[in-house]
Amino acid sequence: VHGGKQEAEGTGGGRALAIVQRTLREEPQEVGKTRVRRDTMADGTGTREEERETLRRWERQQIQMKEDVIEQDTEEWQSNFSFAGLERVGGMDLSYLKEDAIRACASLVVLSYPELEVLYEDCYVVAVDAPYVAGFLAFREVPFLLEAVQRLETQKPGLKPQVLLVDGNGILHHRGFGIACHLGVLTGLPCIGVAKNLLQVEGLANDELHKKQIQDLQAGGDAFPLTSTSGKILGMALRSCAKSTKPIYISVGHKISLLSAVRLVHSCCKYRIPEPIRQADIRSREYIRKHMEVNIAVPLPQRERGQDLESAGLGEADKDEGKD
16 A cells, blocks of 8 residues: 555646535545545434535535536647547556445556556555445545546656546536546546446436447447437447447546547457556456455446446456456
8 A cells, every 4th residue: 555645736627626625624534545524424423414415515516626627629639530649548446345345446557558558557455435325426436546646646757647547427427527527627637437337317228229229339439429318418338349249338527529538448448348447447456356365346336337236247347358
């Protein structure tokens, strides 16, 4: 486990970070070496009114930070079809310990692009004491992911990723501000949300029409838009490789257009899951096996990541990808 408290210097999203600090000012506590508020609902001691107030505060924070989300290309490397100038792609994930609602392994990997070779990896065990509440996954996980980015900026600034891929959603979210948006705004980095299954919000449903659209994806790279009841395109369902018939769901997090996000994710896929996220997941689970000698659980916040409870087995990605 890495030591030393990391400050927010070097990351972007200064106004958003100020919002976080202001809303988390009461009862601060060091959790995983990142400053967060310990809410009474985390340990079950709070009253219903205290829990409701926590959720109201989290919702206000999401609404404020959503104003800073940029849903278009902002970087020079995004302006050309081959992504010339893009050299480093980051992937982030948390793996939870089985039968342990507190401990998890946070992982950040940086891969070369387009070779997709691992340049940097960082895995460390954290205490996740914020509760999981549907629609608020970021408040459970982002402090640790943000800390990993800050540590990389301090220790290996030359390996800082130019874009982050996150296991979760971006604007495809209950309030249009998922974990990929949250992390993107706080780091100031382009960020893309990649979910394994559909988050059913804003009129999106895993119904017969959706299943028919999936069947019509004939080849790797085929995709269809995810359009809300208001007509806004919230993301894309992508068949990421020829061998996988299950799509992945891509949404904008920050500082990238949906078209660029889909093209980049597809170019990072050797298997169903894009390699940056896949490697982050593999290495965090291996870290747990080697250093903690415990079993690994299925990710707890399945619904917000867009996963069906029926299909959220640990080996889902392996069944599609083949074990290597």
